[in-house]
Amino acid sequence: MSILQIAQQLLAYISVLLGQVGAIYQAIVGQQIVITIHDTAAEVSQTLATVTDPTYGNAALRGQIDAIRAEVDTILADVVALGSPQQAGDPVTLPVTPPAGYGGASTSAIANAVWSQPNVSGYAMGDTMRSLVYFFDGINSQLAWPSPSGGPFRITANIGAFNPEPWLYNPDYGLDSILTTDATVGDWLNRVAARGETWTLDTDSLYWRTFGLGNPANNTTWYCTLSEVEFAEIKALIAGSSVLVPPIWPGLAGVTLGAPVTMTPPGDNITVDCDGVIIAVTGTPSWAGSFSFGTAISYRNVGAVTFTDDNGQQEFAQTFGWTSGVYCPKTMAHASGFAYRAAVGVSGTLTPFVIN
Numbered sequence: 001m002s003i004l005q006i007a008q009q010l011l012a013y014i015s016v017l018l019g020q021v022g023a024i025y026q027a028i029v030g031q032q033i034v035i036t037i038h039d040t041a042a043e044v045s046q047t048l049a050t051v052t053d054p055t056y057g058n059a060a061l062r063g064q065i066d067a068i069r070a071e072v073d074t075i076l077a078d079v080v081a082l083g084s085p086q087q088a089g090d091p092v093t094l095p096v097t098p099p100a101g102y103g104g105a106s107t108s109a110i111a112n113a114v115w116s117q118p119n120v121s122g123y124a125m126g127d128t129m130r131s132l133v134y135f136f137d138g139i140n141s142q143l144a145w146p147s148p149s150g151g152p153f154r155i156t157a158n159i160g161a162f163n164p165e166p167w168l169y170n171p172d173y174g175l176d177s178i179l180t181t182d183a184t185v186g187d188w189l190n191r192v193a194a195r196g197e198t199w200t201l202d203t204d205s206l207y208w209r210t211f212g213l214g215n216p217a218n219n220t221t222w223y224c225t226l227s228e229v230e231f232a233e234i235k236a237l238i239a240g241s242s243v244l245v246p247p248i249w250p251g252l253a254g255v256t257l258g259a260p261v262t263m264t265p266p267g268d269n270i271t272v273d274c275d276g277v278i279i280a281v282t283g284t285p286s287w288a289g290s291f292s293f294g295t296a297i298s299y300r301n302v303g304a305v306t307f308t309d310d311n312g313q314q315e316f317a318q319t320f321g322w323t324s325g326v327y328c329p330k331t332m333a334h335a336s337g338f339a340y341r342a343a344v345g346v347s348g349t350l351t352p353f354v355i356n
Contacts, residue, residue: 151175152226171197171210171222178231180239185231189224199224244333247275247355249326258352267341269308274335274352276328277305279320285345290321298322303342305350307335314339 054060086092115126153171173192182188186208189199197210207223249255257278261270281299284290289300299321306317307329315331320340329335340350 152224152230154223154225156221156223171224175234178234178238180235182231182235185224185226185228188231246330246333247328249276249328250355254356255353256356258354260349260351263303263340263342263346263348263350265342265344265346267303267339269337269339270350270352271308271337272352273354274307274338275355276326276335276353277338278324278326278351278353279305279322279340279348280324280351281321281346281348282323283345283347285343288343288346296322298325299346301343302346303340305338305340307332308337308339310336312336 050057052059115124115129117125119125119128151171151173152175155170171189171193173189177192178188179191182191186199186201189208189210193199193210199208199210201207202209202223205223206227207225209221209223211221255275258272258274261268263279263281281302284299284302288302291298291300301319302321304317304319305327306314308314309332315329318327318330320327338350338352342348
């Protein structure tokens with residue numbers, strides 16, 4: 001067989017093969033179209049069933065929307081009927097005729113049911129509330145609140161009528177307004193009272209008190225808890241201390257030195273107003289012993305000094321021995337002089353001084 005014949009035979013085979021492939025392609029395309037159309041029809045049928053469903057379909061949704069809209073219209077109508085809303089701080093306006101079941105007289109079934117309701121202990125709530133009222137009334141007279149402005153003041157008030165108003169009228173008398181001429185606490189309170197209040201002594205508590213300070217209708221009582229003893233102490237501080245104290249060396253700049261007195265054994269009485277004396281021992285006998293305090297020296301048994309008051313009386317004597325020492329009275333605020341003794345052979349000076 002020639003090459004030409006072989007080529008012609010191959011072409012024939014290829015032609016047959018192409019024909020078979022074309023037939024297969026046409027069969028496949030036709031089947032896909034049938035499947036696609038079938039699926040689309042199924043989906044359309046399912047969608048139609050959902051839309052027309054009596055529970056979840058469009059008609060059912062429309063019915064629910066209409067019902068919700070009707071309810072909203074009803075609520076809006078009720079809100080409009082209520083009028084302006086209640087504002088904070090404004091009195092509450094109640095209906096002239098209470099609605100059914102709203103409160104009512106104390107003899108109503110609702111009131112009786114409420115007040116007769118037993119508590120956990122088995123007692124009626126009405127009796128429990130009455131007991132609480134008696135309890136607060138009982139302790140009312142025992143409670144006293146401090147003044148917000150401080151000071152020795154306390155307030156008591158009728159709990160049932162208590163309101164913030166009494167604090168606006170608290171007694172704010174400062175203790176610095178007390179005068180030494182005020183004989184009693186009451187004299188001071190009534191002298192400085194600024195709102196026409198009158199303070200009287202409570203014979204039970206022994207505190208001074210005033211009623212309805214600033215407003216007699218507020219049912220309050222103010223007490224001043226300052227005792228007469230404390231009041232007297234405050235006046236003493238205002239007047240200055242009356243306690244006498246011995247003079248104390250204030251430093252050289254705080255004194256005026258007098259004329260030195262030469263020490264002459266066995267001693268002498270010196271009349272001179274003074275708050276003390278500077279004694280300098282400049283010479284001692286050979287038998288005199290001494291103590292050394294650093295560079296300072298104190299001799300033993302060389303003399304003593306005593307101060308004299310304005311009645312010529314002496315106080316307890318103080319021994320001296322420093323080469324230079326300061327001595328002040330121990331039992332008087334001021335001396336009218338001093339007396340000294342000195343052993344034979346002791347020399348020195350005594351210089352009085354007055355505190356400036």
